[in-house]
Amino acid sequence: xxEDELEDLPGVGPATADKxxxxxxxxxxxxxxxxxxxxSNTADIGSSTASDIxxxxxxxxxxxxxxxxxxxxxxxxxxxxxxxxxxEVDELLGGGVETQxxxxxxxxxxxxxxxxxxxxxxxxxxxxxxxxLDGGCIFVDTEDTFRPERIDDMVRGLDDEILETELExxxxxxxxxxxxxxxxxxxxxxxxxxxxxxxxxxxxILLAEKAKELAGEHEESxxxxxxxxxxxxxxxxxxxxxxxxxxxxxxxKLNKHLHDLMRIGDLYNTSILVTNQVASNPDSYFGDPxxxxxxxxxxxxxxxxxxxxxxxxxxxxxxLVDAPNLAxxxxxxxxxxxxxxxE
Numbered sequence: 001x002x003e004d005e006l007e008d009l010p011g012v013g014p015a016t017a018d019k020x021x022x023x024x025x026x027x028x029x030x031x032x033x034x035x036x037x038x039x040s041n042t043a044d045i046g047s048s049t050a051s052d053i054x055x056x057x058x059x060x061x062x063x064x065x066x067x068x069x070x071x072x073x074x075x076x077x078x079x080x081x082x083x084x085x086x087x088e089v090d091e092l093l094g095g096g097v098e099t100q101x102x103x104x105x106x107x108x109x110x111x112x113x114x115x116x117x118x119x120x121x122x123x124x125x126x127x128x129x130x131x132x133l134d135g136g137c138i139f140v141d142t143e144d145t146f147r148p149e150r151i152d153d154m155v156r157g158l159d160d161e162i163l164e165t166e167l168e169x170x171x172x173x174x175x176x177x178x179x180x181x182x183x184x185x186x187x188x189x190x191x192x193x194x195x196x197x198x199x200x201x202x203x204x205i206l207l208a209e210k211a212k213e214l215a216g217e218h219e220e221s222x223x224x225x226x227x228x229x230x231x232x233x234x235x236x237x238x239x240x241x242x243x244x245x246x247x248x249x250x251x252x253k254l255n256k257h258l259h260d261l262m263r264i265g266d267l268y269n270t271s272i273l274v275t276n277q278v279a280s281n282p283d284s285y286f287g288d289p290x291x292x293x294x295x296x297x298x299x300x301x302x303x304x305x306x307x308x309x310x311x312x313x314x315x316x317x318x319x320l321v322d323a324p325n326l327a328x329x330x331x332x333x334x335x336x337x338x339x340x341x342x343e
Contacts, residue, residue, distance in 0.1 A: 006031075009056045011049040019043045024213045028061035030267060082124055082227065082271050083131025084116075085158075086342050088331040089318050093304065096131065097273060099226065100265045102258065102301060104233075106276035106292040107308035112316045112335045113275040114145040116308070117229040119340045120273060121193050122154045124227040127169070130162050133271070135226025136192040136218060138211045142204055142235045146195050152186040157338025192223050201236040201253060208260040215268040226270055228261065233274040234293045251297045258301040274302075315343065 006017040009031070023042045025031050031039065031054060039050040081095035090096050097103050097120065105113050121139060126132025139146055158166070163176040163185070170188045174181020194214060198204035208230075215225040234254070241250030265272045276298065278290045292298065292305070299305070305322040311332070318331045332343040 009053050009060070011045065011053050016043050016045060024209065024216060026216055027267075028057040030216075030263075031057035032061045033263060033266070078269060080128075080133045080226065080269065080271070081131075082120060082133055083126075084119065084333075084340060085123055085131055086331070086333050086340060088342060089333055090131075092318065092320050092326075092329050092331045093306075094323075094326050097227075097271045098303070099133070099269045099271045101303035102262055102265065102272040102274060103304040103306065104274050104276050104292070104298065104302035105306045105308060106278055108278055108290060108310070111308040111310055112340075113308060114231055115150075115335050115340060117145075117231045117273060117275060118147070118150045119154055120227060120271075121229060122151060122158070122189060122339070124271070125189055125192050125223075126162060127165065130165065133226035134223075135270075136194065136223040137227040137229065138214060138225055139193055139195045140198055140204065140207050140211065140228070140230045141195060142198045142230070143232055144197065145231050146197075148190055151190055151193070152183075153337055154339035155186045155189050156182050157336075157341075194225075198236065201240050201257075204230075204236055205253065205257050205260065208257055208264070212260070212264050212267070215264050215270060219268055225264075225268060228264055228270055228272050230261065230272075230274045232277055233257075233298070234277050238277060238293055251295060254294060255297045255301070258298065262301070 006012050006020055007014065012020070020031070020043055025034065025039070025042070034054060036047050036050040036054060039045070039054060040047045043050070080099040082097040082099070083090050084096060105116050107113055117139070121137040123131060124133050124135055124137050127134055160176045163182070166185060167174060167176070167181055170185065172181055172184050172188065176182070196207050196210070198207050211228055218225050237250050237254050241247065261272045261274070264270050277293045279293055299322070302322070303324060304320070307319040307321050309317040309319065311317050314334045314336055316333055316335055318333055320326060320329050334341045334343060
């Protein structure tokens with residue numbers, strides 16, 4: 001949205017409009033969902049002025065009122081489903097990973113959490129008829145887990161029919177049997193994955209804000225951002241905020257970070273995929289003692305919670321722990337050199 005339209009809002013002059021645009025508030029909708037305190041700090045304006053601006057933006061963008069269930073159903077038809085390319089898992093998730101939602105994948109080390117993020121970073125770029133969302137990916141790497149070589153493995157591991165489609169769609173000469181063509185195709189996939197390494201929790205929070213700006217820049221492009229991966233969400237928070245004395249501050253910052261991510265999903269119809277570490281509950285005498293980190297803040301904010309569990313060999317159990325509209329259940333997949341595959 002051009003800056004001169006922001007100046008139509010009360011209390012927004014040229015200088016304030018410049019500050020808003022520079023910090024990612026480029027549309028009425030993005031301003032409408034901001035808090036007065038947040039907008040006040042960002043644009044260096046008074047809190048009452050910020051409230052007036054937000055209220056005017058809500059009215060202009062028609063945000064914040066009630067709507068009928070039928071209208072909600074119609075709006076939900078715009079939500080995309082990102083396929084895992086594994087029928088059993090997709091069926092468990094009601095078609096795949098939803099846009100405009102946070103999907104949390106947790107499990108112990110080696111369970112395959114990072115494999116899921118890499119695979120979906122590939123799958124999101126596929127056309128919708130092949131289970132993708134025709135979009136790019138933002139990858140926030142907090143544990144140095146992103147590996148371009150793994151993307152190469154997974155691209156080469158796609159079905160021949162999909163590979164033929166992708167080679168033609170990206171105007172690459174060759175066949176699925178041509179190593180040169182597949183190398184060029186991998187580079188094309190990697191070009192659509194925007195990676196940033198987070199060095200601490202504050203940097204991670206900043207990267208979420210940068211991700212929002214990047215999603216806005218690509219919204220009208222050929223490859224809009226349709227997936228944001230954070231691997232892992234809780235590693236830095238867990239390391240930096242130790243002990244019960246710092247628990248409240250940790251949860252507050254984690255809560256803000258999650259809502260920043262959720263805002264990207266809502267504004268740009270993007271899937272938010274976060275991985276989470278686990279801890280063992282010593283008080284658990286029966287059942288699985290593995291518990292996800294993040295407490296109730298993460299539990300309530302995540303729309304879908306998936307528990308990955310090791311099984312024999314390369315088998316992994318995918319368990320849907322929580323979803324607003326789906327029954328709990330389990331599916332089985334394999335983590336192989338060519339990526340995530342059916343049992």
